[in-house]
Amino acid sequence: MRGKRTDMANAQCGIARSLQAVGDWWSLLIVREAFKGLRRFSEFQKSLGLAKNILSVRLRKLVEEGIFTIEPDPDSALSHLYLLTPKGYELSVVLVALWQWGEEHCFEPGELNYAVVDSLNRQPLQKLQLAARDGRSLGPQQFRIEARDR
Known part of the structure; x- marks a missing residue:
């Protein structure tokens, strides 16, 4: 129920x-x-x-x-x-992030028959990455959620 x-x-x-x-x-x-x-x-x-x-x-x-x-x-x-x-179009980042995570963690090699590709050259997209405001790439343990100063 x-x-x-x-x-x-x-x-x-x-x-x-x-x-x-x-x-x-x-x-x-x-x-x-x-x-x-x-x-x-x-x-x-x-x-x-x-x-x-x-x-x-x-x-x-x-x-x-x-x-x-x-x-x-x-x-x-x-x-x-x-x-x-x-x-709605801004959800593209969410969809691509979910796709890339699923592609990596939910399929056996060679099992997935589709790819998210660049419309212009039909090449797979670069993997999304977190970035700090100064441009540094951040890994999964290099960010946190905290209260904002008001």
Whole structure:
């Protein structure tokens, strides 16, 4: 039995508030599909195999959060398009980070048949790296989360 989801809208944590906005893994997969060029409800539904009621709820939440906008479909008076907003496009870094982590830790060598590539030259992207403001590369134990001075 599922309990009620905790509201993280006022949490003092960027991760918690981000998850509040994005919602769940289906939402990130919907955003992934938008980066692949999908824009119609039917396209998301067919590609993800997600039940229509669940897809509808997730898309509504993504629109409410300003990740997608809805526009009329010029090809059909009965449907509309879901388009990424600038806020939605900024999730590209999150998606690439998750992809690269999954590529490294969730597949056997040679198992993954897809890659995230540069649109211009079709070469795989360089691995994302944390960087300090002065440009130094930071490893996973070279940063921390702490309270800001106010």
